[in-house]
């Protein structure tokens with residue numbers, strides 16, 4: 591059971607701008623596939639096209655070897671969990687889960703077995719008589735999940751299912767959805783704009799931006815070998831620092847006209863951009879002569895602190911330092927970096943070599 595997207599395009603009207611351009615991807619059986627990107631990049635549109643709720647303008651979607659472009663949603667062997675959960679307010683939990691099975695005219699005994707099993711799986715057996723309004727957000731979320739579990743579909747589509755929950759519950763539900771997906775062995779295609787959700791749950795992540803797929807890869811690939819500056823900036827908190835750099839030797843660059851970094855590869859560009867994760871920056875106490883930056887703000891996170899600083903010659907950076915490191919606001923410091931940096935050409939394309947090594951590092 592694979593799902594194939596081949597050059598899928600979407601324009602909402604003839605003159606309208608293209609929302610999605612040539613989206614191509616292969617999603618394998620048992621895969622947790624996350625579609626991520628900023629608001630408005632077309633994530634929901636893509637999911638709805640896979641579901642059959644939105645017509646595609648061009649390209650091909652196939653499920654298990656069958657082209658489904660013109661197949662109605664009910665014939666695509668998939669279920670969908672929406673952001674709003676879409677529960678029926680006047681039906682009990684049990685009846686909400688049974689609804690789809692009844693609509694598809696399953697035998698009563700089979701419906702009972704499937705609904706009871708699904709409720710057991712999501713720990714809702716004791717609440718099966720309740721109405722949705724008598725449930726917490728997390729419990730409602732579980733009813734929506736139970737409905738997906740009961741349906742026996744091989745593909746489950748989820749559109750930002752956790753966005754209405756508070757931070758703690760989100761983490762818990764994240765783990766539950768992940769465990770459930772693994773247990774059922776289904777394809778789960780999950781839309782989110784939350785990079786942490788994407789990183790923690792996905793087997794593969796598709797990053798969408800500017801109507802196009804920027805990269806598809808494992809979380810490690812996406813983080814350690816981002817295809818371009820956009821992907822690099824989308825993952826990681828605080829975000830990667832992007833600074834200008836110039837070549838000063840075959841293997842040396844000068845970053846922001848401030849400090850030198852030695853890189854393994856031969857530097858081919860005269861001018862480029864360099865991406866430095868906040869934990870690769872080194873912040874040291876400095877006297878007036880050696881200082882190249884000033885601390886502007888400090889965020890204490892317990893084990894770590896985030897230092898926001900401005901270089902004396904312009905340019906802001908964020909650095910992660912140990913929680914016990916002592917710095918003051920407006921203190922002058924010396925900032926340098928490890929050699930573990932990413933190089934981007936002027937167009938923002940990642941030109942770092944040995945990306946494979948980076949992923950295994």
Ligand SMILES: Nc1ncnc2c1ncn2[C@@H]1O[C@H](COP(=O)(O)OP(=O)(O)OP(=O)(O)O)[C@@H](O)[C@H]1O
Nearest residue numbers: 602603609627628629630631632633634635636783
């Ligand atoms: N029915 C529609 N008719 C016309 N334009 C639409 C329609 N639905 C969505 N769009 C436009 O298509 C683009 C992509 O929308 P979509 O909802 O797919 O983005 P998204 O990435 O899911 O956003 P969000 O994270 O904010 O939910 C947006 O510019 C949106 O305004």
